[in-house]
Amino acid sequence: ARIIVFLCVCEPCWIPTGLLRRQNSNADTVVQYKLEQPVIARFLRLIPLDWNPSGRIGLRLEIYGCRYTSSVASFDGSRSSLVYRLSVRASWTVMETISLKFKTLKNSGTLLHAEGLRDHSLTLVLEKGKLLLYHLQGVSSSSGGQLLVSLGSLLDDQHWHHVKLERLSTHLNLTVDKNTQQVQIPAELSHWHIHTKPILSNRNFHGCLENLLYSDINLIDLAKHSSPQVAVGNVTFSCAEPVSVAVTFTDSHSFLQLPGLTSWSTGLVSVTLQFRTWNKGGLLLTFGLPQQDGTVFLYLSQARLRLQITKAGRSSLDLSAGSGLNDGQWHYVELSFKHDHLSITVDKDEGATAHISISVPLTSDSQLFFGGKNTSIIIAQKCKNPFNTFQGCIRLLTLDDQTVDLIKVQQRLLGNYSHLQIDMCGIIDRCYPSHCEHGGICTQSWSTFHCNCSNSGYRGATCHSSIYEQSCEAYKHKGNMSGHYYIDVDGSGPIKPQLIYCNMTEDKTWMVIQHNNTELTRVQSSAERNQHFAYFDYSSEEEQLVAVISQSEHCEQELSYHCRKSRLSNTLEGAPFSWWVGGSGPGQIQTSWGGALTGTRQCACSLQDSCLDPSHYCNCDADYDQWTEDTGLLTHKETLPVRSLVLGDIHRPGSEAAYRVGPLRCHGDKNFWNAAFFDKETSYLHFPTFQGELNADISFLFKTTSSSGVFLENLGIRDFIRIELSSSTEVVFSFDVGNGPLDVRVKTNLPLNDSRWHRVRAERNVKEASLRVDNFPAATHEAPTDGLMHLQLNSQLFIGGTASRQKGFLGSKITPGVLPGCPGHCSSYGSLCQNEGRCEEKANGFSCDCGRSAYTGAFCHKEVSASFKSTTSITYILKEPFELSRNSSGLPSSIYSDITLRGENISLSFSTNQSPALLLYVSSFYREYLILLINKNGEDSQMAFFLGCLLLINDCFFLILENLNLTSDVEFNSIKSLVLGRVEEPDGLDAEMAELASLGFTGCLSGVHFNSISPLKAALLHPDSPVIVTGPLVQSSCGSSSPANTYAAETTHSLSGTGMDPGQPLVNTIRSDSALIGGVIAVVIFVTLSALAVMARFICSRKETYRNQEVKAAQPEDSNEFPFSGQPDSPSAPSENQKEYFI
Template sequence: MMSLRLFSILLATVVSGAWGWGYYGCNEELVGPLYARSLGASSYYGLFTTARFARLHGISGWSPRIGDPNPWLQIDLMKKHRIRAVATQGAFNSWDWVTRYMLLYGDRVDSWTPFYQKGHNATFFGNVNDSAVVRHDLHYHFTARYIRIVPLAWNPRGKIGLRLGIYGCPYTSSILYFDGDDAISYRFQRGASQSLWDVFAFSFKTEEKDGLLLHTEGSQGDYVTLELQGAHLLLHMSLGSSPIQPRPGHTTVSLGGVLNDLSWHYVRVDRYGRDANFTLDGYAHHFVLNGDFERLNLENEIFIGGLVGAARKNLAYRHNFRGCIENVIYNRINIAEMAVMRHSRITFEGNVAFRCLDPVPHPINFGGPHNFVQVPGFPRRGRLAVSFRFRTWDLTGLLLFSHLGDGLGHVELMLSEGQVNVSIAQTGRKKLQFAAGYRLNDGFWHEVNFVAQENHAVISIDDVEGAEVRVSYPLLIRTGTSYFFGGCPKPASRWGCHSNQTAFHGCMELLKVDGQLVNLTLVEFRKLGYFAEVLFDTCGITDRCSPNMCEHDGRCYQSWDDFICYCELTGYKGVTCHEPLYKESCEAYRLSGKYSGNYTIDPDGSGPLKPFVVYCDIRENRAWTVVRHDRLWTTRVTGSSMDRPFLGAIQYWNASWEEVSALANASQHCEQWIEFSCYNSRLLNTAGGYPYSFWIGRNEEQHFYWGGSQPGIQRCACGLDQSCVDPALHCNCDADQPQWRTDKGLLTFVDHLPVTQVVVGDTNRSNSEAQFFLRPLRCYGDRNSWNTISFHTGAALRFPPIRANHSLDVSFYFRTSAPSGVFLENMGGPFCRWRRPYVRVELNTSRDVVFAFDIGNGDENLTVHSDDFEFNDDEWHLVRAEINVKQARLRVDHRPWVLRPMPLQTYIWLVYDQPLYVGSAELKRRPFVGCLRAMRLNGVTLNLEGRANASEGTFPNCTGHCTHPRFPCFHGGRCVERYSYYTCDCDLTAFDGPYCNHDIGGFFETGTWMRYNLQSALRSAAREFSHMLSRPVPGYEPGYVPGYDTPGYVPGYHGPGYRLPEYPRPGRPVPGYRGPVYNVTGEEVSFSFSTNSAPAVLLYVSSFVRDYMAVLIKEDGTLQLRYQLGTSPYVYQLTTRPVTDGQPHSVNITRVYRNLFIQVDYFPLTEQKFSLLVDSQLDSPKALYLGRVMETGVIDPEIQRYNTPGFSGCLSGVRFNNVAPLKTHFRTPRPMTAELAEAMRVQGELSESNCGAMPRLVSEVPPELDPWYLPPDFPYYHDDGWIAILLGFLVAFLLLGLVGMLVLFYLQNHRYKGSYHTNEPKATHDSHPGGKAPLPPSGPAQAPAPTPAPTQLPTPAPAPAPAPASGPGPRDQNLPQILEESRSE
């Protein structure tokens, strides 16, 4: 319905605008057809650079005289036109062009109005070369006969050069002039009028601050009034009022400021029903009229310029309008044109003229840093008299300076704190200072009259009675020769103007010196006095606080070229009152360390809703937000019925329904207790039909379930557990019994809360009564902060375009390991023919976060650079970016803000018509891979999780593959998230490969052994001392089995998913420590072996005391475990069958204090317990031996018995706690570090082998998960455009040329073959070039060994595969041969 109304308003606007103003086809080039006399200029450089050559695409161009202090080019269109665009070029074939200029327009050559772009910027960007045409389509169309271009900057390597084009169409004008006592009225053709839509439009100009422009009314309270009050335009409108309607119909809207500037202002009001647009000079304000009616009922008259006849008594306090009104349009009827033609339906009062009779005072515009106007005076007079009018927004500025004659001193009039200060300094006397006036910097015209003569001075402001200030003081006055208005020239010593005051910025007119009016025309043409940095016949003052750029009701204070926002008592801060001052929830206060109490929260941040006070019940693990209301006590209801129900509105304390709804929407959980007590009164009418009573929640939606029940079912709490009084009903009160019953419970569905009304409708019977009770709304949690999504491939989310007014702020967290990517981007429609607005936040490099934008001033960017760390460190980082009319800034984490102040008078173009891309740039360019969360734009949280789509590579949360990996990381490998894939960290295992499933082993010849030092004697002594002090080993806590808490851990050889029983675990290694840290209260040992010989010692762990651990093969080939913890050894027979069969066998031993867990091969796990007499610690481990024990000192005789001749066979996957000696030996880059070389020693021949030790078999990896797979074709998103087409044609041309050259070469060399005969004998050639046979290959060609097909496991759901490890895999064995084949080819 709303879209239909807006469409109707737009349609009415287009139709009436086209009829009334001629918008259709209004794009004619107006300068080209003009005669040469219509083009004028302040000066010209040469014969062929006069103004007549300043036409677009002309053979030359206009250039002013070198040194012209105020150059301008002027166009006379011969009659009034509507102007819609302006275009410029530089001078033809030269270095002369204008880079910035000002556009002035008017109906007369002695009265000009500057055209302001959006943001009150009067400066247009010009050209960058001499040939390109730069066109500006104006944001609103103005009417004028004369156009003047004032160059402000030009090419520094040349001079001013300009060719100009103006676009528009002829304009028909019907003008009415009112002198303050006149008015007209238009009578409807058919009497009273009733309409659903209306259009009012006209233009006006005036010098007065107040006046009635238009008024019409009806007998039922309908009216429309447009008037000036304090130079602001006010619209009062009502569609009628009625005693039975609760809402009044009166609506007032205000636009503009300082509209009494004698410039034309275009006004338009469009209404359809209650929706209306109010437009002033191109700025449109949409609003909804109050009341409940949609038609405008008017009597038979519309009044223009004032009231006529008896209608005056209704608006007796209104001032009639004084000024000009042009083309008054009402619903396609041009009332002004009918008045000019003296139509019978027009009634006149007074002498209304049909042309503008407003005075032309010739103002001067002071806008430069060193502006001034110097005029001569009559010297040595005994009376100094000066008067002038001025208007400004500035608090300070020099108004007048003059040296007294005969060296008597000087006189200064300055503006200070909004009043005029007078300072008279005389030689040898105390300076005389006094002030007059109050708040003279209000933007209106003020008249100053100052007279000084012997022994007294007088100053009066605005000729107001009682405002004159007289001062009696011994003075001697002699007038000087010069008077400086608006400032002092630089250097001051040359001109004799010495003042410490800053230059005045504003407008002046009617300058009088010694009683004589200064002829400013002579001053402009350098025939009288001097000037600098001023404009004549124009006043560029504008209201920079209309519209108000200060958000959230911030107060706007302005100066000549800027404005300042005061944000006190708004709840916001920042240069435009955009940044919230309070936290968004009680949870945020809890995290900042606050305690329970009353706090102010702002759930929508920088959004439009105001902050409000709540009670925060802060507990240890959560914070409850409590919002109270006015229904905390029982409300008694009688006499209500279905036709006239009782409406119990809930008014929440300090907050509106929208603000409380924002709190509930941002909370993780909300609840509200509701209770209904009844006596012979029904509730939900669950027997069937429409409920008698119900509650209304968010968005005024009715809900037919009660507390304790669920949405979608018409039940109470007792209806769920079947405990109602009447089993056939679902609420106790629906039994309709003459006794008190109650239905109560919690409402917990967040999207329906808060409760805004309770409707009761069945208490109109005899002895019927109901009571309801509602507790405060209680919420906790923040579901916006962890609204998270992960991007695994080049995917992007599309949201509706950003809707921003004058400010935009973006905040989010990101986490990635990728070096670059675009977080978000939004593009808009072109604001001119060659540029598009955009805003983008991206990770440009691993150390640079960039905020890039174009808001109409060209490409800009802010960069936060990190020197100490990289942003792709897989940690969360907070990004905050903000842009407004005052500044742009960017911040990452807690680093300082990077600021970029905006130029003064800037308008930021934040109009976007393309979708908002999150996760990439437009067209999925530069995709981001990683996680984003808590993304907010102007306080609105984007629902990232709701847009996640696994098929497009986006997933909710930031967990991804390690939660449910397709192939787990075996043998304790750690799963590492990489967003688009995952990897297995095998550093703490004895294996390698992509899934830690490749065995690393060695073949031991007879007599070969390895020793790995676990710790030195000094470290052992230190540990023993620590035990004596009853202190644990650093970095360890009791109750840990190494490896079993690693993410993705699959216990080796225990079977899939097996976990050890829960026992206290001795400790865990220090995070990040890769050296040998050992636990003396528990060991975890695992390895594989194969052998045909016995006896042998497979693994032996020695100590600095008599403790040891050994796994050995006895003479009969069986496997035995020997432990000595303390005094006597513990012996356990691991197998009863021989293991010397040459087949691979696996052993897994884990000890936790006195509990021993053993598994050999795939036999069941066995658990053993040591005797209490046995110590629970393996004290001071010293070294680990493989293959043979070469320990010095005392060795157990049983070990010595099996130690000769040594192990012969293969050992693989050896791990003792966190030490993997074989992996360290074979995978450590050479040369080793000195510490590692000293810790490890190998004696004899030890070659690498996996021993056939039953590697983990995985199913065949599909191509999309195989890290080595190269697809024949893969998607590539690019934006080459015509470049790709050009390259394609170029490559095709080169290929065709190459083929042609080969054909020509063939024809040239074989043209006469077979036709030329000779009798000379032919030389004998070998079958090979050079007469030599080809060299044999350096080695025999070896085909790759056949790989047995892997066991096919059930194929789970597809998922990205981990990146390959450094070690060789089954698929990479052929890589060298493939590369060799490619090289030969």
């Protein structure tokens, strides 16, 4: 059977709600309907509309409520006022409360004004359907006050709304219909005098107040009984607010048809109405012009009101007025035809009017159609409806100043309608409260909302998921190099992303947070001051610092104190001369210095027994008249970061000091490699209930050899959430929030049970659910419109299994809160190690061993380069002479003396102006040698190697390959040494070659690699290697396209950049006012380098790509043509251009 619901606040004022519902059809099921608007009433009346087809009807209904006392007052919006003045009180009240209920049809007006001391006051104003709380001081209009908070939306809906203000000391809570916000107020507002009178606004409150209570004092009751504390002006103690009947158009099938009036035959026609909507477009009104074979359309387009008249299918007139009419507020519209004059008006005085002279004949037979999408077909079958459907509310509909009785329409006594909700406005503000997180901007239409996440650092339908990683460790495992990155330490949590420098070293990944003074700062002695104060402001906010320190495995900060007759602690018993403040929040005073134990009032030298004066625990406490220092690392995380420094012993004559507080450095992400291994399908972990009623995101890494299994599951009475591997190529995200089970599936074209790490990211919010697996396309599923939103769970969260302990996951999964325990990272991340770097397993991740590589860095990606002078020589000793006779088969180096090599692998990069020039010389104990050199013409030497020529122009490389075939003996016996640069002892070389070897090499060498030996890297980074260096050798970045100083070169884009990959290091942190000049220079450089690249490609294209050459022994008669005779060309010769080559 169907029933209709009526509500009533006080009998017999029954108001139909328009809720027409079909009930259950048996005695076993329960039918539940969600009301489109919440209601509060004292009485509920249910009226059956038809009989059960089976011949029976019954009803079971449970109603819960409480006794209710009502005191109401009505305000007319002009002269009504109510003023309550407090009596003199002996003591100050810590807590005060004001509560009331109100209802109104006007969207603006002053509800409440509370005066404090010294012209401080609070004003509660209804403005465009929202409640605004202002703090004023010595001003008389709300525009001059400070807006403290805004709450509520669409409060002019003629429903009762509850408002409560609670003051606790200087904190104020404002509650509107169960939504609360807290603000801070000045102390002068500790005493209130309450007003609801026409001040501070020229649009005063027009409506009803109910139960206006001040700290349990009913002010309306006091006013009724003429209390001297209350002054009343033109207030009625009843709520006689006129009832306005609204009608809601919900979809394309909603329309209202009204007949014309007999007075229209005179040529005078007037139609007025008020509407509200969120849509930018929609058809409001349509009627035909039979005499002219035309149609009139009144519609919204781009949030403007437009009127269009078509005749014979063609538009003959188009008028427009107003703007921004999709703001959800009531807007007044008038359509008028008077004596061949047509006009449309929007919002009367505040809006706009458009008019034109035209004849629009109407008769009493004319029919008006409001809303609908196909009403034009009803009017004229000749044209299609080009307009969007109107979705919104209409009220106060009049025809020639006669109000249309919509209740008669509902009773089928007037006109016709379909799919309308009469006697209610079903508009919903989907942006209040906003479901857009992290500053996302909410916009809406009638049935949905949209979040603009631009410049927020987050993504997704509700701006929930961060686009940045949670640590530098996560960026490293994506293969990123050192640089500045945005770090979001709590992912989708409330902490904002922060810009951090990630230093990817070979063994650790450091997060570096700078502050305003990391340089060595000198303090001059002064007799006028006893102490020097230094304060350190960090680039990260307080909550960001705390989160970084908390989730890191280790943090440290260097603290250095340089002193000359300037003491730190003096004695252990007396008060210290100097101290520092560190830790979270305001921090705590610390008296121990870098390298010492916390709370010991000592320095690092005391632990090493190296203090200058054994009777003191710091070098500076010796009070010597000479410079010394106490330097060390602070590693106790509870005392970090250093926030301030106080230096006391600086006022004596001759006292001098300098200090340095380094940046905060942390490594290790305790959350990233928090792994667990599941070896049985019945194994699982369980945690407290997962909390994610409206928004929830889950991310983890897994690897397995099993083809299926449940990753996690959490159950409720009906609701649940589950993520599982359903097959070797499919991951399923399942959940139910009361609308029925939903599955989001991602299928991959590669198997996921390959024992490699795979990343899963699932998100569910009120708008959609999404699932991502690795870099495969994401799958999404939109939430049903006006469906249930709250995910209500009550069981424990099961990880690696289900609540029934069936079909558990077999493998490894990374998720917060579990102890480490999953080896085997190199199978997934070993490819990140470059240039023959070897992946090494770590307990928490991996590292690249660059020992056998000529490169260094976190991924063996940094070239090791050096500048050579003509006298520079690097000799790498492969075998000492006396070791030849030994049987050293157990030693790796013995291969060069005991085994004959039939092949060598050599690679290097060079840049020079010199030719001829020797690049590499390898000698043996049998007077055999191998050399790599540049001939007189600047070409590569001819040798038994696979050689390459690499020309570097604007980071574009042109490769020339040469295959060389040797016909002579190709065995290289008993290698002795390897030389770069000048050859001091050219054993076995003829005179001409020896002369060339003695000239040395001037230029740059980089990435030198001979089989498994890197002589240049050993000379620069490993001085304990068997290497001899003579002459000047300077490490340089000349062999690399990247700058040597990463701090100097790394710069950053702002957060607003939208075309940036979050995984790339950021550039352009250095802000400058010369951006335009820089842009011009960049264009010029780009054009120049592009031209050079074209020229270089043209030159290289003229060379043979592959040449097969046969190297033969040099004949005596060929000596005149030997290309290395004579002196090398001058480096400054104008005919030579310095280039960089890779061999």
